[in-house]
Amino acid sequence: MARDPRRVRTLPGVTFAKFLGTGKGVTFGPGDADLTRFAAVIVSAAPVALPEWDHLSSTSAVVSLTPLHSVGTWSGRAPFTPNADKSDGMVLALTRARLHPLRALTFYNAVPPVVAELDRAPGLLARFGIGEAPIGWQGTVSVWRGAADLRDFAYRQPEHRAVIDRTPTDKWYAEDLFARFAVRDVTGDRAVLGWITEQKGRERR
Template sequence: MIATVHFADVGTRKTLSALRIRPDGRVDGLRFGTTAFAADIGGAFIPKLTVSRLAFVGFWDDDSALETFQNTHPLAEILADGWQVRLEPIRATGTWPGLPDIVASDGPDTQSPAAVLTLGRLRNSQALRFRRFSMIAERHAKSATGLIWATAIARPPLVATFSLWESAADLREYAYAAGGHTQVLEADRAQPFHHHSAFVRFRPTKSIGHLTGPNPLAEDWVNGSR
C-alpha cells in the first residue's frame, strides 16, 4: 500500500464541483479516496476553510494504480496543477477504510523527514468537545520544533490533519510532550470523539508540484534539494 495527499488551488467554483466527484469504488486499485476542503490550523475555535483549495487523500494498492488514476481520471486533471506528496506508511494506530490491519516497518531513521495523517469520522455529539481539545494540539503544533507545514482537511463528518516534519525525532517530541497532543489523546480515550479514527505515520518518498503562496515542500524535497 502507498498513500498520496494532494492539494490544488483551483478556485472556489472548481473546488465545489470537484467535491461532487466520488472516486471510492470507481478507480481500480484505490482503497480509499476522498475530496475535501483544506482549512487553517492554529487554534481558532472555528477553523477558516480555504474553499479555493481542494484536498484529496488516497490510499492505493501500488504505484501502478496511482499512475492509472493520474493518467485517466477527471479528478486527477483538476489536481494536476497543484502539489502532491507520495507516502510510504510506517506505523498506524486505529482503523480506517483501506488501511491494512497491521502497518509496521522498521521505521525511518530518526533524522529522516516524516509525515502524519490523522483521520476521524466525528460523532455529532462530540463536535464541540473535539474542537476545544483540537485547539490545544494545534497551538502546540504551530510552535513545535521541526514542523514544516500543517493543514486541516475537512468534509464533515470527516475531520483530518496532515503535517510534515523535518525529522521523525521532532515529530516524536511533539507527539509525546506533556500538555498538547497527549491531552487530546487522554480526552479521546476517556470519551471517544469519533466513530472510527486512525493516526498514520509515513515516510515521504516524492514531492511534486507547487501551491499558491508558501509551499509545504519543494519538489524532490525528500532527496535533499529543499
C-alpha cells in the same frame, strides 16, 4: 468531488480513495474551511493521474508516501498497510476522526492550545486540516523533518499530551485513525501544503 472518487476507485491498482476538503488547521471547526484547496488520499500500486483536477487547478502538489504505522479505521476499513520499519528522512502524520455529534463542542474547545504549540514545534514543515461531508468527519496532515520531531511533539508536548490523555474518557470519536508515513517524494508547489520556508525551518533548529 462527487464523481471522481467512484471513478478513481475503479482504476487498476487502487484500493482506497478519499477526496477531501481542507482547512487552515486553526480551530478544526466549520469556519476553518479553506474553499480554495482540496486534497485526495489515494492508496495505489502505481501513480494515479487526475487530469480533471490538473485542468481546474492553478497549482498543485503530490506527496508520495510509504506507510510506516497505522492504527484504527477510516469508513470501516484499515486502508494503509505498513511496509517499512522506519524513515531516515521526512515523515507525514495523518489523523482522521468521526466525531460524536454531542461531544464535538468539547473537542473543538480542546484544540486551540494544541494548534498554538504546533505552530512553534521544532521540525514542523507543513500542516493543514482535512474534512469530508458531513461536518465532524475531519482530520489533520502534518509533515515533519524527521520521526524524532514528530514523536517529541506527539508525546512530550504538554498540550497535545493532555488531549491524548482525555481521548479515552471524553470519548470524542465514533471512529478514528492515526497513520505515519515516510515521505518518498514531494513534487509541485509546496506552498499548496502550507510549506514552511527553508529559512524559517533553519531558524527553528
